[in-house]
Amino acid sequence: MGAVNKDHWYFMVLLILPIVKVRAQQKEPAVTLALEEGMELSCVCPWEGRLSMVSWTKGTDRDPIAVFHPDFGMSLSHQYRERVEFLRRSELDGTIALRNVTHQDIGVYHCTVHAFPQGPWSSSLQVEDLDEPPAEDEDDEVLGLEYPSPEPIDTSLDLQAQLNENLTVSCTGLPNVTVYQVIMEKRAVGRPWHIIAVCKILDGGLLTEDYSDRGSISCAHTLDISLHLVDVQPQDSGFYRCTFHTDTGTHNTTMTLSVSEPGGISLSMYMFYIYCGAGAAGLLLIIAVIIAVVRHRNRNKRIEYRVKKLYPAHRQRSKEAQAYEEVPSVRQPAVCAGAQVSYL
Structure with a gap:
């Protein structure tokens, strides 16, 4: 029965951790730490009293990491098993050491110490890769901020x-x-x-x-x-x-x-087809213009040929009239009295 109650307690603690609110006047300012193997996340309550519970969460969503209770022991989230150790150097010390660190361990950590009789006390720590500062939009993600x-x-x-x-x-x-x-x-x-x-x-x-x-x-x-x-x-x-x-x-x-x-069809293929279609349309337009010009010239030649074939006499007379106009004028004879013809 005791084991059932213990598991139930662990389950309830992990559920309520994300919504635990700590009094603002008891919250310490955030401290920046370097990401390194075996790093210690300090959480030492400055008060005097008896420890009731220590809880660690991460990020703005307060994802649970670890819980320590003097009577029920320690409970860890799945991704932190075999990686977190409570150092317990003093009665109200909730400091932990983190092993096998990766870049996923970068972020904001929150520690809450529940002490009797004064109540909860909390502190926050920012873990960063100081050798290579995280990108600006990674910081925004950690802090839960949204930017254009x-x-x-x-x-x-x-x-x-x-x-x-x-x-x-x-x-x-x-x-x-x-x-x-x-x-x-x-x-x-x-x-x-x-x-x-x-x-x-x-x-x-x-x-x-x-x-x-x-x-x-x-x-x-x-x-x-x-x-x-x-x-x-x-x-x-x-x-x-x-x-x-x-x-x-x-x-x-x-x-x-x-x-x-x-x-x-992907976007690049779609644009490829658009360009190919535009090029084909331009080529067809040029071909259509060339065909129209050739047909027009052929039509004029056919009309001229038909005129030559159907009206040859008219064409001949036209040539003779043109030649006659080009011949110089001849002196006409003068008719005199007595029916004699003399040329002036």
């Missing part, structure tokens, strides 16, 4: 795929440079960028962090990164960006993926 859509994105490659087919989205490192880390991100229409994979060299070895909900990630030792999609779906469409961190700086490669129905 940015300017149109310039893409270096347009990918086309049909529904339910397989596709690989690949990014190749730059030649003649040393790549230390590559981050692949995706952005759907109307959504901010989010990380789907990270490949980096750590202690001479290759570390791959796969956060993709669709497909699988593969990394080469040259830090070439690929996303393998099986049975492509409409939600796979959007922008994909690879950011290479090298000894010469940061370099980006951006691609766009369009998914069309089988047998359907």
Whole structure:
């Protein structure tokens, strides 16, 4: 019976954590920490009293991470099992250590210590990758802010795929440079960028962090990164960006993926058909004009030929009249009295 009550208590605590509200006057300002292996998230209540419970949540949605109770012990969310440890250096110490950290651990953490008799006390911590600050729109996503859509994105490659087919989205490192880390991100229409994979060299070895909900990630030792999609779906469409961190700086490669129905026409194919249709229409127009001109000239020749054939006498008389007009005039004889003819 006790085990049932204990499990029930864990379940109820995880349900009410996202809606727990802490008094504003007892809330400490946020502290920024660097993302690193084994990092400690400090949560030490400055009061005196007896500990009732410690709870950790993350993000604006207050997703539960861990709960500690002096009597019932510790309960962890699934993605934090074997990764979180309560240090418990003092009675009202809720500090935890986080192992096997990834870029998914970047964000805002909230700690609440319930102490008797004064009540709850809370603090917040911001975990960031200080070696490479997160992009601006990633910060906006963490804070839950919404901003107008940015300017149109310039893409270096347009990918086309049909529904339910397989596709690989690949990014190749730059030649003649040393790549230390590559981050692949995706952005759907109307959504901010989010990380789907990270490949980096750590202690001479290759570390791959796969956060993709669709497909699988593969990394080469040259830090070439690929996303393998099986049975492509409409939600796979959007922008994909690879950011290479090298000894010469940061370099980006951006691609766009369009998914069309089988047998359907994608936007690029549609525009291709439009251009081909316009070119064909222009060519047909030129041919039609040439044919009209040739027919008109042939018609005039036929008319002239018929005139020559049907009215040859008229044409002959016309020529004789023309020749007569061109002959010089002849002196006419003068008739005198006595019927003698004399020429003047």
